[in-house]
Amino acid sequence: SQQGEEDPQALSIQEGENATMNCSYKTSINNLQWYRQNSGRGLVHLILIRSNEREKHSGRLRVTLDTSKKSSSLLITASRAADTASYFCATRQGAQKLVFGQGTRLTINP
Amino acid sequence: GAVVSQHPSWVICKSGTSVKIECRSLDFQATTMFWYRQFPKQSLMLMATSNEGSKATYEQGVEKDKFLINHASLTLSTLTVTSAHPEDSSFYICSATRSNTGELFFGEGSRLTVL
Numbered sequence: 463s464q465q466g467e468e469d470p471q472a473l474s475i476q477e478g479e480n481a482t483m484n485c486s487y488k489t490s491i492n493n494l495q496w497y498r499q500n501s502g503r504g505l506v507h508l509i510l511i512r513s514n515e516r517e518k519h520s521g522r523l524r525v526t527l528d529t530s531k532k533s534s535s536l537l538i539t540a541s542r543a544a545d546t547a548s549y550f551c552a553t554r555q556g557a558q559k560l561v562f563g564q565g566t567r568l569t570i571n572p
Numbered sequence: 573g574a575v576v577s578q579h580p581s582w583v584i585c586k587s588g589t590s591v592k593i594e595c596r597s598l599d600f601q602a603t604t605m606f607w608y609r610q611f612p613k614q615s616l617m618l619m620a621t622s623n624e625g626s627k628a629t630y631e632q633g634v635e636k637d638k639f640l641i642n643h644a645s646l647t648l649s650t651l652t653v654t655s656a657h658p659e660d661s662s663f664y665i666c667s668a669t670r671s672n673t674g675e676l677f678f679g680e681g682s683r684l685t686v687l
Contacts, residue, residue, distance in 0.1 A: 497678075503667060504578075504680040505616075551617060558604055558669055562616045562677060 471523075473571040481538045483566040485551030486531075490555065490563060494527055494534050497562075499548045508549075541570045575599060576668045586687055587654055592652045593682045595666030598622035601646040604670035607639075610663040610681075621648040646671070656686045 468485045475481055493512045497505040511518045511527045511534065518525045524537040536546070538545055553561040575598040585591050595605055603624045608616040621629040621643050627643035638660075640652040649668075653660050665681040 502681070502683065505667075505678040507676075543618075545613070553687065554624070558676075559606070559618060559621060560667070561618060562608075564615045 468549075468563040468566050470566060471564065472567045472569070475541060475572060476571070477541060477570050479541055479542055479571050481541050481545070481568055481570075483536045483549050485534045485536070485563045487551070487553050487563070488535075489530065489553070489555065491529070494525075495552045495560075496523075496525060496534075496536050497544050497550045497552060499550065499565075501547070503549070538568075541568075543572045546570045575604060576602075576666065576677045576679040578664075578666055578682050579681060581590075581680060582683040582685075584687065586673055587657050589656055590652055590654045591656055593664055593666075593684070595649045595651070595668065595679055597654045597668040597670075597677070599648045600668075600670045601647060603606075604650075604669045605643060605649040606667045606669075607641060607649070607651050608665045608667070610665060616665060624649075637646045647661075653684065656684070658686045660684065661686045 493510050495510045496508040498508050499505050509520045509525050511525045516534045522539045525535045546569050550565045550568045552560045555561050576594055577595045577596045604620040605617045609619050610616045618631050619634045622641045622643040624643045624646050630636045643649040663681050663683050666679045667676050669676050
């Protein structure tokens with residue numbers, strides 16, 4: 463079964479603004495990952511944060527993880543039109559199986 | 573970098589026909605591949621785990637006789653949608669785990685439209 467709920471389900475902001483997406487999960491994790499999907503395309507891995515990490519940065523991306531609340535957030539700073547996509551968090555169940563959250567559809571308006 | 577290729581990228585078929593989708597790891601060996609289905613504006617739903625040389629493990633609610641999975645080599649897994657119906661129209665995405673590192677790579681997806 464899918465786990466993980468993300469909010470908002472859809473987010474529309476102006477170019478240059480920051481976009482924050484949240485993800486909650488239900489089971490214990492070793493790590494949590496964020497992926498991006500352009501419309502009708504495959505997934506691109508953005509960042510992985512381990513359960514013993516609280517925050518991680520990669521370029522304009524900032525990810526936080528709160529294992530006590532079983533939640534994570536993805537912040538995209540100084541958004542660009544090219545950031546328009548769907549963003550999913552994902553956690554592993556078992557050794558390899560990756561389970562995705564419901565996703566946030568982000569639209570950056572020029 | 574590692575690449576996972578899916579073929580075809582899109583297919584349109586008549587109701588009742590069977591469609592085969594291939595997932596290939598192009599420059600690495602993958603003992604495990606995963607098949608996902610994604611409906612419009614929804615998330616990826618895991619259908620099954622495909623293991624090289626053994627039977628696939630299906631998720632609850634996924635009909636194994638309808639979605640046939642074959643993982644005959646370390647670089648190829650196939651998903652066959654048998655007797656496809658319009659409700660099977662969806663975006664099917666595979667992912668492959670690199671055997672020696674455990675890294676996961678996704679294909680570009682295959683869009684199936686059943687008329």
